Structure formats: structure tokens, C-alpha cells
Amino acid sequence: MEVLKKLPEEVDLLLRSLSTLNVNGQEYKPTEFVLSNYIFFMCVALTVLAIIMYVAVKNLKMVPDSKVSNAVESLAQFVRDDIAAGMIPHGSKKYFGFLATLFFFILTSNIIGLIPGCKPSTGTMGVTVALSTTVFAYFNYVGFKNQGFLGYLKSFVPHGVPLAVAPVIWVIEVFSSFLRIFTLAVRLFANMYAGHIILGIFAILTSLFIEPMIEHLSAGSVVGALPSIGWLALMTALYLLEVLVAFVQAYVFTLLSAVYIGAAAEAH
Amino acid sequence: MKAFKKSITLMGLSGAFVAASAVAAYAAEAEAEGGGGGASALIPKMAEFIPAVLAFFIVFMVLSKFAWPAISDMLEKRADTIRESLEKAEAAKVEAERLLAEYKETMAEARKESATILAQAKQAAEATRTEATAKAQVEYDAMLTKAREAIVGEKNAAIAELQASVARISVAVAGKLIGSELSTEDHLKVVEKYVSEAGSINEN
């Protein structure tokens, strides 16, 4: 397979393009504080989100006739009823704003990332860790506020644990609650990153197989280009899957945040 | 559900441990190699972390002020409106059903009443007719009787007068024929006797 010889360097290029770069394509240096490509696309996503929200709120009516506000409303209702009310037993209304912001932030980023040429801002650890840290800070704030300082600290140990092992359990539970920052961030990041790598690899394969046919048209090169139809079909299927993943990951991230907030909001 | 939650927690925990150890290992390696390279993608960069946190907070503030209250109010208002109109429709339906039942009842009552009235009228008419017939019959009978009586009376009177005049005429005829004056009294008696005999024969 002669065409596959080019694959490693193409994949390296793809990986480089998916790593954090300066927005002008230059190598990113941790010491410099500059606009990176992912932050640029985060700004794009947030601008789009702001426009969508503006249109939606402006067209809010008792009998909805605007598609935008209809879509935003049904998603907001989904967040309110299925995520917030489903996971937080009491007073879920207070946390609706936070969860909805989270959901729409991630969803818009993911969807913007699916447009060819754009990147999902949730495809870099910097942004996902920022989101999960915010969630961590928020649910701890809710816990301290609702249960009191000592009450919240005590609530890490479940009821009915013998006093002897309680400190050990407490340490493990506190540690695991800190790990939530990491699990949330990595889940979102890995899904987005891996999805884009897979899409990119199939795109590279499609173009690699079709390249000889474009360079010089002959019977051999046409037959050689046939597999690229298969690659293209696979890529299309995976693209649809990625659309689903964009929704599901926003849902899962928000759902887990709601679970954590619900657990912190009252003693269990 | 509890077992499920537990298993989810366990799964999450194990995932976290795997991830944490892997990242720790690769971070150490990346540092050893002087940054860059593969695992650096798993280390959050401050140049992304800080803008993202700031952006999230700005979005959160802005949307909490302008978007979420409006949307959530609208959702609640719509739900209330729908619930209210459903309740209203339910009430209207009950009311309509009640009215229909009432109407039906009234109709049945009216029908019953009209039937009663009709029957009464028929009865009354029948009674009137019977009465009238009876009265007419009675009147007819009375008139008939009177008429008969009158006829009988007239006849008797006529007969009586006839008898009387026959007797007188006979006496007068006889007096003229005989030329002598008969004692009127005696002869009248005789003639009357004959005439009455003749009358009685006539009558029979």
C-alpha cells in the first residue's frame, strides 16, 4: 500500500493542528500569555451563543412562533425538568441558571467544533478543567451554604459508618470529590479530542486514496481511489455519531454537575 | 437504584484513578523531556484556563440576568396557562354536561306534563260529549213526551168537543125533524150516551 506511507506524517500534522497553538498557527509557548486557537473558537462559540440567546429572549411569546426561541426553550426545559429537577430533589430552581449555562456553553462549543475548520473549545484540557473547577467550586459553595461549615464537612462520611473507620472514609471521600474535577474534565476532553482525531483520520484516508487519481487519471488510479468512497461513508457515519456525542457529552457533564450539587445541597 | 448509584460511583472512581495515575506518569515524563510532546495535551494551560473561567463567569452572569429568568418565567407562565385552560375546559365540560342533563330532565318533565294535559283534555272532551249527548237525549225525551201529551190532550179535547157538538147538533136535528121540542136535558143525555158509546167503539 503505497498511499499509506504518507499516513504517519499526515496524522502528525493532524495532531499538531489539534494541539494548543497560537491562533496564528505558531507554536504555543506556556510562558507567553496569548490567544490560543481553542480560546479563539471559544469566543466564537460564545458570540454565537449570545446571539442565539438574544434572539430567543427577544422572541419569547406565550404561543411561540420563533424557531430559535422554541429550540432554546425546549432545551432549557430539558435542563430544568430532566437534569435539575431529576437529580436535585429539593429547590432545583435555584441551580437552574448555573446548570443551563453549563449545558449551553458546552453544547455550543461542541456544535461549533463540528463545523469543518472550527475546533471545539471543549477539546482542550484548559477549558474543560476550567469548567469542572467551576463546578467543583460551585457545589462546594452550595454544600457549605446549605449545611454549614462543619455539617458539610461531616456529610462526606455516610451515616452508619463505624467511628473507627470514619476518618479513613472521610479522607477517601474528600479525595474522590477532588477527583471529580479531573474526571469531568477528562471525560469531556477525551470525547471531543478523540472524536476529532477519528474524523480527521478518516478525512486523511479519504484524501490519500483519492490523491493519485487527481494527479494523473488512469484506470489504475481510479480503481485505487475506490476505497475512499468507503472511508467517506465511514466518516459521514462518524460525523453523525459526533453530533450525537456533542449533545450527550453536554448532557452528561451537566447531569453529573447536577448530581454533585444535589448531593452537596442536603445531608445524605 | 442505590446499587446503581454505587456502581456509578465506583466506575467514576476507577476511571479517575486510572486517569490520574496516567496523567501523573506522563506529566512527569513530559517534564523530564522538557515540555512539549504528547502528554502535554492532558495538562491544562493557564492561557486557556483563565480566559475560560472568566468567560464562563461572564456568560453565567449575563445569562442569569437576562436569559434564564425570562425563559423560566415564560415556561412557567405557559405551563400555568395550559393548566388553567385545561381546568377551565374541564369545568366547562362538566357545566355543559350538567346543563344537558337539566335540559333533558326539563324536556322529559314537559313531555310528561303535555301528555297529562292531553289526556285530561281528551277526558274532558269525552265527558263533555257524553254529558251533552245525555242532556240532548233527556231534552229530546222531554220534548217528545210533552209533544205526545199535547197531542193526546188536543185529541181528547177535540173528541170531547166533537162529542158535545155532535150531541147538540143531533138534538137540534132531531127537534127539527120531529117538530116538537124535546126536553133538551133528557135528549142530550141520551145522545151523549150514544155518542160516547160510538166514541168508545171508535177509539178501540
Place this chain on the structure above:
Amino acid sequence: MEFIGFGLLYGLAVTAPALAIGMVGGKAAESTARQPEMAGRIFTVFILSAAFVEALALLGFVLGILVQGKL
């Protein structure tokens, strides 16, 4: 050699999540069949579990990609 390493890493990383996601999906289908009225709740639970499991598989994949240049 690099590709073999990546293949092994990904293959090994994905075996347990594959089993797990199979179990989750099977159980979800079973529960839905047993209690169709709970389908919505079961779907939520299924998506949650699948996301947890999937994260492990994806982590393996991403690590494999990232390590590729280092072996």
C-alpha cells in the same frame, strides 16, 4: 513498532470498557423490556453509565495517540 504499540495500548484499553458497555446496554434493554413505563429513566441511567465507561475507552485511545511519538 510505534503502530504496534499503539494498537496494543488501544486494544487493551478498550477490552474492559467494551464488556462494560455491552453489559450496560444489555441490562438497559432488559430493564426497558421488563418495565416499559420506566424507559425514560432507564435511558438516562444508560447514557450516564455508558458515558462513564466510554470515557475509559477514549482515555486509552487518547493516551495511545499521545504516547505514539514517544515509544
